[in-house]
Amino acid sequence: MKALPFWFIAVGAVLALLGMAWGIQMAITQDHTLSPGHAHNNLVGFVTMVIYGVYYKLVPAAAQTRLALVHFWVALLGALTIGIGVAMATSGQGEWLAQVASIATIIGMAIFVYTIVRHRAALA
Known part of the structure; x- marks a missing residue:
């Protein structure tokens, strides 16, 4: 699983690009109604995924675990769906996707916290 840091960071970069395009689209149309979805996409999709990737690059032993x-697949589910889910909820199209994405996102963060604690000696 040496490629795991790459995949976290690559997904984060792609979601950042999509988030930027979404932000530009909102600026051009002067319709910022879905900005909460845009913000969640950028925070969860870009920031957290890249942080996860950098951590796994710094602590390769952690990246070698099942x-x-x-963690990657759970975080990916959350990252790919949270922006869309929040946008759907904001526009009155239902909250189910935001709920699923939120659960995946918090499970991903819980796995990350556990991993950090488990491999704490590597960063001490």
Whole structure:
């Protein structure tokens, strides 16, 4: 799983690009109604995914675990859906996707916290 940091960072970069395009679209149309979805996309999709990737690059032993792979897929589910889910909720199209994305996102962060504690000696 040496490629795991790459995939976290690559997904984060792609979601940042999409978030920037979404922001430009809102600026051009002067319609910022969905800005909460845009913000969640950028924070969860870009910032957290890149932080996860950098951590796994700094602590390669953590990246070699099965839990790290589970972490990637759970975090990916949250990152890919939270912006859309929040945008749907904001526009009155239902909250179910935001709820699923939020659960995936918090589970991903819980896995990250556990991983940091488990591999604390690597950063001490």
